[in-house]
Amino acid sequence: MNPLSIERLKVFPPVSNLDPSIYGPQDSALKEEQIICHLNGMSVQQAIEENKLFILDYHDVYLPFLDRINAHPTKKAYATRTIFVLTDMGSLKPIAIELSLPEKNRNGPPKCVVTPPVDATTCWLWQLGKAHVCSNDAGAHQLIHHWLRTHACLEPFIIAAHRQLSVMHPIYKLLHCHMRYTMDVNAQGRQLLLNAGGIIESHFFTAACSMEVSASVYQNWWRFDMESLPADLIRRGMAVSDATEPHGLKLLIEDYPYATDGLLIWSAIEQLVQAYVHYYYPEANIIESDSELNAWYHESINIGHADIRHASWWLKLSTPNNLISILTTIIWLASAHHAAVNFGMYPYGWYFPVRPPFMRRLVPNERDPDYTTFLADPEGYFLASLPCLDQMLHYISVLDILSTHSADEEYLGDRKDLSAWAGDPEIVEALYKFSMEMKKIGKEIEKRNGDPNLRNRCGAGISPYELLLPSSGPGVTCRGVPNSVSI
Numbered sequence: 001m002n003p004l005s006i007e008r009l010k011v012f013p014p015v016s017n018l019d020p021s022i023y024g025p026q027d028s029a030l031k032e033e034q035i036i037c038h039l040n041g042m043s044v045q046q047a048i049e050e051n052k053l054f055i056l057d058y059h060d061v062y063l064p065f066l067d068r069i070n071a072h073p074t075k076k077a078y079a080t081r082t083i084f085v086l087t088d089m090g091s092l093k094p095i096a097i098e099l100s101l102p103e104k105n106r107n108g109p110p111k112c113v114v115t116p117p118v119d120a121t122t123c124w125l126w127q128l129g130k131a132h133v134c135s136n137d138a139g140a141h142q143l144i145h146h147w148l149r150t151h152a153c154l155e156p157f158i159i160a161a162h163r164q165l166s167v168m169h170p171i172y173k174l175l176h177c178h179m180r181y182t183m184d185v186n187a188q189g190r191q192l193l194l195n196a197g198g199i200i201e202s203h204f205f206t207a208a209c210s211m212e213v214s215a216s217v218y219q220n221w222w223r224f225d226m227e228s229l230p231a232d233l234i235r236r237g238m239a240v241s242d243a244t245e246p247h248g249l250k251l252l253i254e255d256y257p258y259a260t261d262g263l264l265i266w267s268a269i270e271q272l273v274q275a276y277v278h279y280y281y282p283e284a285n286i287i288e289s290d291s292e293l294n295a296w297y298h299e300s301i302n303i304g305h306a307d308i309r310h311a312s313w314w315l316k317l318s319t320p321n322n323l324i325s326i327l328t329t330i331i332w333l334a335s336a337h338h339a340a341v342n343f344g345m346y347p348y349g350w351y352f353p354v355r356p357p358f359m360r361r362l363v364p365n366e367r368d369p370d371y372t373t374f375l376a377d378p379e380g381y382f383l384a385s386l387p388c389l390d391q392m393l394h395y396i397s398v399l400d401i402l403s404t405h406s407a408d409e410e411y412l413g414d415r416k417d418l419s420a421w422a423g424d425p426e427i428v429e430a431l432y433k434f435s436m437e438m439k440k441i442g443k444e445i446e447k448r449n450g451d452p453n454l455r456n457r458c459g460a461g462i463s464p465y466e467l468l469l470p471s472s473g474p475g476v477t478c479r480g481v482p483n484s485v486s487i
Contacts, residue, residue, distance in 0.1 A: 001348035001355070002141035003258035003340065004149075006084075006092070008237030009053040012044050014081055018060050024103030028059075029111035030083065030096055038085050038095040038116075047085065051252045054092060056082040058136040059100055061144075061217060065209040067102050076362045077205045080129075080136045089455055090255045097129040099363060109365065124378035128363045128385060131356055135205050138349070138357045141341060142204060143214045147194070150338040150485050151186050152214070153222065156304020157296075157330055158182055164296040170280045171293055173420050174273075174327065177410060178334040181486040193398075203387075203395045205358035224305075225313045228329045229266040229337075233259055255456045257465035258340055261445050265336045265412070265468060265481065266328070268437045273328045275430040277320050284319045293317070297326070335412045339481040340467050346403035347463075347478040352392045353383075361385040400476060402487060407474040412481040413438030414471070438470040445469050 013028035020026050032044045039047050047053045062069075063079040070076055078099040084092040097114045117123035158179045165172035193199045200210045226235050230249055233239035238259060242250035247263045254260075281287050288294075297317045302309045315322045349355050361384065364374040374381040387395070410416060413435040421427040449457050449464035457465040463478075472480025 001341075001344050002137055002145060003256075004145040004232070005056050005058075005137065005140050006236065006238065007055055007057065008051060008252060009048055009055045009083065010237060012048060012053070014055065014057060014059070016060055016063075018063060023063055024110060028081065028098060029100075029113050030081065030098050031113075034113055034115055035083055035085075035095045038093070040088075052086045054084040054086065054253075056080070056084075056133065056137065058140060059098075061140065061213065062136060062206075063100060063102065064216070065206065065213060068209055069205060069207055070101075070362075072207050074360050075205050075207055075358045076360060077135060077358070078132050078362070080133045082133050086253060090253065091456055092253070094130070094133075097126075097133055099129060099132060112363070112365065114363070121375065121378070124374070124382060125363060127382055131382075131385065132359055132363065134355045135357060135359050138355060139204050139206050139210075139213070142200065143206065143210055144217050146338075146341045147189075148214045148218055148222065149227065150333050150341070151182070151189065153218070153224075153227075153305075154182065154330065154333055154485060155186055157300045160296045160299040160304055164299055165292050169292055170276070171296070171327070173417070174276055175330065176417065176420075177415055177483040178331050180410065180484040182334070182484055185485060185487055199395075199398055203357050203391065203398070207358075219307065222308075223311070223313050224329065225315060225325075227333060227337075228325065229259075229262050229332060255454045257448075257454075257457045258468070260448070261441075261465065261468040262336055262340065264441045264444065265438075265470070266332055268434060268441065269331050269335075270324070270328045271437075272430055272434040273324050273331065276427060277324050277327070279424070279426055279430075281320050281323060287317060287320065287323060293323075334484050336468055336481050338485045342487065343403050343405070343472075343476075343480060344467050344478055346396070346399040346476050350396045350399055352395070353386060356386050357395060358387055359385050360387065403476045403478075404487070405472050405474050405477060405480055405482070406487070409472070409474070409480070409486065410483050411438075411472065412470050412483055414483075442470050 013030045015028065016023070016026040018026065036044065039052070042050070042052070044053070059079045059081050061079070062077065066077060066079060078101060080100070081098040082094055083096040085095050087093050095116060098111060099114065100111050103110050114125050114129035117126045161172055161175055161179060194211060196208070201207050204210060206213050226232055230247070233249060234241065238253065238256065239249040239251050241248060247267055249263065251259055294317060301314055315326055317323060317326070361381070364371045364381070415431055418428055418431060445466070445468060448454055449466065452458055455462065466479035468481060469479040470481045
């Protein structure tokens, strides 16, 4: 459900980047002796060098907010780190979880580590630890990779397009179907989902801090130049540049469905945009002289992203290649990125005992007054830690609505406005080729889902990865890539 947080582990133990004078020591409680038994005879350093260790690291994202989150009467949380080892079968196996609290908290030790179980007690501690990781992950999925990176950060480009580009402008025509319904959806989201006391604050562990978490990540981490799929994979250490590979990247986890399927779609979008830009803007001076195009990009950054407008990483709108990168990234975010994080929410996330959006209790320790209660009835303690049923029924119904395709959805490769290029047969041909490429990609994904060697998407009890299949019927289908952020 959230394929966008996993990173290759580069340093062990992990180190925080938070200010130690405010948040305490930057050191991790993770130790080599806690995980070495899972490394098939390798040392931790050897495993890192051989790209065998990966991490979900939510420590710095959530720790600054935990005092306020844990003051809530029914929501308790940690800032978690989870270490995974890449098995010989190509899947990730969790081998240690670090649970961190603020240094001066009163709820227990500031850092503790749980590892895979060796007896009944550690089995239940491991289950509780994993539930807290899933709670952290659910928040990151919704607040960062979904809301922030698609809905919120695309909005300035859409507003500026409507303000600065004529409807006859070639870039407006290209982007038109990728802006469909997004402003309306965002307005409704702010009224019903993101508002104070709304669905996000009620059903996620971040509670009243939800939008602050999202804003903090935007300020400290988000970069438009890192939002392309190849750049994102390289940034997270999930791939390295390799000119001999089909997409110029070598994946460090070969069976990584989001990346392998996503790269097919990314390349197809990029090829379409290359043909389009080279047709209308074959030379840099044509871009420089297009006042509407420059006004659109200037407003998108300097007004729409005003807080970070001076960042040095913004691409300059000065060459055809830069324009191709900008447009390809926008189309990718509006279509495939959003589809990957949106339309699996109900199919993958409805069963809240496996993926709770918040927890009501912390993991007990031996000094905790509730520890005897936990030992006497660990299953009851675990169930009492989960959200209550009436809250989750409402939450599940929202996931169902948000995961639903409308009957009038328009999918990637299925444009209804080809008549807009009636005088440009080269563009019509490029759009037709793109449509055919989407059908080809759909067949390739279905083929992969039937390959027993790809154990992360095929096998007993394993769901086929269909979120990036380009087409879909209406309803909750767990597949389909709409042109735009339309729900």
